[in-house]
Structure formats: structure tokens, C-alpha cells
Amino acid sequence: QITLKESGPTLVKPTQTLTLTCTFSGFSLSTSGVGVGWIRQPPGKALEWLALIYWDDDKRYSPSLKSRLTITKDTSKNQVVLTMTNMDPVDTATYYCAHYGDYNFQHWGQGTLVTVSS
Amino acid sequence: QSVLTQPPSVSGAPGQRVTISCTGSSSNIGAGYDVHWYQQLPGTAPKLLIYGNSNRPSGVPDRFSGSKSGTSASLAITGLQAEDEADYYCQSYDSSLSGNWVFGGGTKLTVL
16 A cells, blocks of 8 residues: 655745655665656646656656755655755645656655645 | 647546547657647646557556557547546657657636
């Protein structure tokens, strides 16, 4: 059974850096073809893909946010970390991590709501 | 504005059939990349509903089906049930600068 869970601050101030951790079980991020992605959803709005890291440490970022994002993995801990710099109120959203394979996001975490406010 | 275009809302009575369209372009759906569909029930995380254009993960009822043609895809739901009321999102891969993985704007399904 594959499970994922996001953790991190629920409130950050503008200009601060957000660090979110995805802790997963039921699969290995060293298995060929597997990845973990981050997707966010502002309140009442659509899903937006942010970043993805593959089993071989290949990393992909949304072009519009690339300068602000960093994704890393710790295979031994079954964790993936996303950092987003220079947070703004428009970044208020629920952030999801998801298990990736075959070009789709097969299993999702429950999500964590991050509010950006002073 | 989303790279993939979906109608904001659709509705249908219990037992009816509804379809949700997803329109892309030559850099995503039209380039041959698969379309996947997600169901997001109120207050919950998205769940994979259809993968690879028309395949259902284990546990998804066969009332849900998907298809793809050209630069568009569709999700069909037959025998509509109250518990189908949710937001539905299509997703594909894009080879342009728009981003690698792209989602539609989402469609709110209301069961009348």
C-alpha cells in the first residue's frame, strides 16, 4: 500500500522560504521509472504542477517557478523535500506530494494548507 | 489560464450520462501524450480515475470511461450517482515551455 504525507509550516511570512517534506511508504524512490512530484492548489482554484524528482535524481521544475524551487530526495529516509523561496500571499495553497509513474500521479498525499501572511 | 481547457461545470440527473471535455494542443495531447483524469471529492485530495487515456485503476467503477482523439480527450460518466459530485481534472505532458506536466482548469460536476 502506497502512502504519502506532507509536512511543514502552516503559516509563513512574505519573503520567507517554505520547506515542505513528503514522507512516503510502499515504494522505493530508487526503482527505475518512479518519481515524486509536488502539486499545489490555491483555495477554490485548479491544480498546478510544481516540481518532480525521478529515481535517478533527474529534477524537473515548472518554468514559471523554476527560479524559486528546489527539490531533493533522501532515498534512505523515504523523503522528498521541496523548498520555495520568496513566498508571497499568492502562494497560499494546499500543497500535495504524489507518487509518479507512467506520466501520471498515481497516489497522492492528503495535502497541507500553507498560508502566506504577515 | 490552464494549458488544458475544460468546461467549468457540467450537471446531470441521477442515472444520466455526462461527458467532460479536455482540449489541448499540438505540444501536449496532440503530440501523442496520454491524458489522465483525476477525481477530487469535496475536501479531499485528488484521486487517479483514468490513466493512459482510457484505463481504470483497480477499484474504479466501469461507469467511468475515457477517450482521446486529436488534441482533445473526454471523460464519460454513465449511470450518474450522487457520490460522483466532485471536481474532475485532466492532465497530460507538455513538451513546450508551458511546463512539463499540465492540468486542466477543472470541471465541477453537479448531480441534480
